[in-house]
Amino acid sequence: MARLINIDTHSDDRGSLCVIEKNLPFDIRRVYYMFDVTSKRGGHRHKKTIQALIALNGSCEVFIENENEKKTFVLASKTKCLILDPEDWHTMDNFSDGTILLVLSSEFYDKNDYIEEGY
Numbered sequence: 001m002a003r004l005i006n007i008d009t010h011s012d013d014r015g016s017l018c019v020i021e022k023n024l025p026f027d028i029r030r031v032y033y034m035f036d037v038t039s040k041r042g043g044h045r046h047k048k049t050i051q052a053l054i055a056l057n058g059s060c061e062v063f064i065e066n067e068n069e070k071k072t073f074v075l076a077s078k079t080k081c082l083i084l085d086p087e088d089w090h091t092m093d094n095f096s097d098g099t100i101l102l103v104l105s106s107e108f109y110d111k112n113d114y115i116e117e118g119y
Helices: none
Strands: 003-006 008-012 015-019 030-035 041-046 051-057 060-065 070-075 080-084 089-093 100-105
Touching: 051 070, 060 080, 070 080
Parallel strands: none
Antiparallel strands: 003 080, 008 015, 030 100, 041 089, 051 080, 051 100, 060 070, 060 089
């Protein structure tokens, strides 16, 4: 099931720096981000891809469903990261104005990795 993790954050009088790569349970192979979102995104799960979602600006809701559980997460912190397992059917919705949602993925894009049927 999806879970929130803290991102290592180092702050001083110059500002804050977040370190992501050593916190993730996978090697990063794909990076993309969403902005100016006007409708629900996602609506699928994966065969093998693990993803990490971070709201770099603004906020959004991420609905997760797997064979055992349904849960909604609110992403609204630059220092929190939502890890999605391959079996987590997910949608992202209710984006606030100015939201930038960063997605880090364990696999390169492969249309055959997507499963669009929910549970």
